[in-house]
Amino acid sequence: xxxxxxxxxxxxxYSNPKNRKLPDKEGYEKVNTANSSCVDNLDIYVKITxxxxxxxxxxxxxxxxxxxxxxxxxxxxxxxxxxxxxxxITQFENMVEESFYDKKLLGDANAYFDxxxxxxxKTCALLPYxxxxxxxxxYK
Amino acid sequence: xxxxxxxxxKKDIIYLDNGATTLKPKCVIDKINDxxxxxxxxxxxxDYDISFKVDQEYENARELARKFINAKYKEEVxxxxxxxxxxxMIAFGxxxxxxxxxxxxxxxxxxxxxxxxxxxxxxxKLGVVVRYIPLDSNHYVxxxxxxxxxxxxxxxxSLAGITNVLGDERxxxxxxxxxxxxxxxxxxxAAQSVPHRKIDVQDFDVDFLAFSGHKMCGPTGIGVLYGxxxxxxxxxxxxxxxxxxxxxxxxxxxxxxxxxxRLEAGTPNIAGAIxxxxxxxxxxxxxxxxxCEYEKNLRKYAIDKLLEIxxxxxxxxxxxxxxxxxxxxxxxxxxxxxxxxxxxLCVRAGNHCAKILKKEVGVQNSLRVSLYFYNTESDIDxxxxxxxxxDKIMEEMI
Numbered sequence: 418x419x420x421x422x423x424x425x426x427x428x429x430x431y432s433n434p435k436n437r438k439l440p441d442k443e444g445y446e447k448v449n450t451a452n453s454s455c456v457d458n459l460d461i462y463v464k465i466t467x468x469x470x471x472x473x474x475x476x477x478x479x480x481x482x483x484x485x486x487x488x489x490x491x492x493x494x495x496x497x498x499x500x501x502x503x504x505x506i507t508q509f510e511n512m513v514e515e516s517f518y519d520k521k522l523l524g525d526a527n528a529y530f531d532x533x534x535x536x537x538x539k540t541c542a543l544l545p546y547x548x549x550x551x552x553x554x555x556y557k
Numbered sequence: 558x559x560x561x562x563x564x565x566x567k568k569d570i571i572y573l574d575n576g577a578t579t580l581k582p583k584c585v586i587d588k589i590n591d592x593x594x595x596x597x598x599x600x601x602x603x604d605y606d607i608s609f610k611v612d613q614e615y616e617n618a619r620e621l622a623r624k625f626i627n628a629k630y631k632e633e634v635x636x637x638x639x640x641x642x643x644x645x646m647i648a649f650g651x652x653x654x655x656x657x658x659x660x661x662x663x664x665x666x667x668x669x670x671x672x673x674x675x676x677x678x679x680x681x682k683l684g685v686v687v688r689y690i691p692l693d694s695n696h697y698v699x700x701x702x703x704x705x706x707x708x709x710x711x712x713x714x715s716l717a718g719i720t721n722v723l724g725d726e727r728x729x730x731x732x733x734x735x736x737x738x739x740x741x742x743x744x745x746x747a748a749q750s751v752p753h754r755k756i757d758v759q760d761f762d763v764d765f766l767a768f769s770g771h772k773m774c775g776p777t778g779i780g781v782l783y784g785x786x787x788x789x790x791x792x793x794x795x796x797x798x799x800x801x802x803x804x805x806x807x808x809x810x811x812x813x814x815x816x817x818x819r820l821e822a823g824t825p826n827i828a829g830a831i832x833x834x835x836x837x838x839x840x841x842x843x844x845x846x847x848x849c850e851y852e853k854n855l856r857k858y859a860i861d862k863l864l865e866i867x868x869x870x871x872x873x874x875x876x877x878x879x880x881x882x883x884x885x886x887x888x889x890x891x892x893x894x895x896x897x898x899x900x901x902l903c904v905r906a907g908n909h910c911a912k913i914l915k916k917e918v919g920v921q922n923s924l925r926v927s928l929y930f931y932n933t934e935s936d937i938d939x940x941x942x943x944x945x946x947x948d949k950i951m952e953e954m955i
Contacts, residue, residue: 424952424955427955428951428955431955455891455906455907455922456890456891456906456907456908456921456922457891478889478921478922479889479891480889480891480892480895481889481892481954481955482892482955485955535895538895541891
């Protein structure tokens with residue numbers, strides 16, 4: 418993925434994020450995730466049925482990196498089983514922490530491949546993952 | 558002005574975050590190094606030459622601070638770790654001792670967290686009531702609104718002299734006069750005032766005041782708590798231990814030292830205090846009136862330039878301090894700050910530790926440019942040039 422592709426993916430998801438809305442049905446669990454060093458602050462709503470993520474929505478205010486990363490995460494996690502989702506999250510974290518990771522699995526979440534070089538923006542990309550992990554923990 | 562005094566300004570950065578902290582002139586850095594390299598002993602232990610020198614320098618710094626804010630007595634100047642510690646000492650050490658359930662504390666929605674949270678904790682502990690003085694349409698405090706807010710239960714008004722997000726300057730002298738007529742104490746959070754204005758505690762007749770060294774060219778981890786002597790005498794130390802006691806035999810027989818040492822338990826931040834003294838000398842050398850005037854002119858220059866850009870919303874057009882809070886319409890403040898950082902331009906984005914302000918202004922967060930005397934018109938030109946092209950911001954913010 419080159420810089421131009423990366424930019425395009427991030428800006429698309431920032432301008433038109435997936436599921437930035439309150440849930441319109443019952444049965445969602447809510448988690449808040451906030452960045453202590455800035456004002457990024459998101460509520461993430463997750464609906465899990467039979468060990469599978471049926472839907473995720475989110476609300477809140479955050480920077481372009483956090484919003485786009487949340488949108489991309491939602492796109493990728495809906496439909497996955499809990500363990501598949503956890504694997505995706507682990508691979509994303511590995512990428513952000515500059516460790517070995519499965520490029521293929523991450524799809525357009527690869528757009529944050531060089532986020533580690535941007536220091537303080539690492540947390541912005543990780544923000545939705547920090548939130549959803551708290552919910553998935555309960556299903557282990 | 559005085560750019561050549563600052564080693565940090567020889568690096569390729571434009572520093573516009575002086576509300577957070579300021580850069581240090583070479584003379585302050587040298588003064589601190591001199592202590593560590595040439596007479597690095599403890600204070601108040603003058604049994605040998607270098608320790609005696611520490612005492613002299615440390616107390617000389619106190620005297621410089623006293624003169625700087627025109628306190629009547631040297632004992633009224635207590636060294637702290639910064640404005641935060643000072644405000645906590647005032648809230649818990651003085652008011653915590655005297656306030657009772659139902660007593661009222663007046664603050665505003667635009668105070669820094671350090672002038673809100675200690676009072677909130679007192680509210681929980683003692684049942685006192687924290688109330689807000691209403692702000693006018695510009696979010697400023699007027700003497701009328703203070704007058705209207707005072708009730709027979711009001712015991713203390715605690716306000717920033719200049720607020721850290723909107724940069725509005727409060728009429729502290731008039732507020733003190735009014736408050737004292739009604740037997741109400743006044744606390745001034747002077748973190749954003751003392752570095753930028755000539756502050757005279759006797760002229761204001763303020764009861765307590767706190768400021769930080771690092772926001773005025775001094776080192777981090779040092780600040781000053783000022784209190785009128787008769788009030789400081791009543792203040793309960795928040796820390797007990799070495800340096801502050803005269804003698805002790807049992808819990809019932811503890812004898813404490815006189816002011817201000819009683820309130821400075823433990824080995825103090827000696828290098829910090831001496832460094833702050835040097836910073837005060839440095840600022841005095843330039844002249845506080847001169848600094849204030851220079852910043853006002855530079856602010857005007859910046860405002861005029863920023864107003865040329867249609868999609869910039871300035872939140873505090875009326876304010877006359879060096880603080881400018883604004884947003885680029887449609888772009889998250891953090892993203893703009895990140896974009897500016899790519900060009901080595903340092904500005905702050907966020908809510909600037911004034912989390913309750915969003916209720917008042919209706920804006921979650923903003924960009925804040927905060928000026929000091931070493932900023933120049935060319936710094937402003939660089940900022941404005943980078944903000945002039947919104948497509949470029951959107952293009953380069955990620």
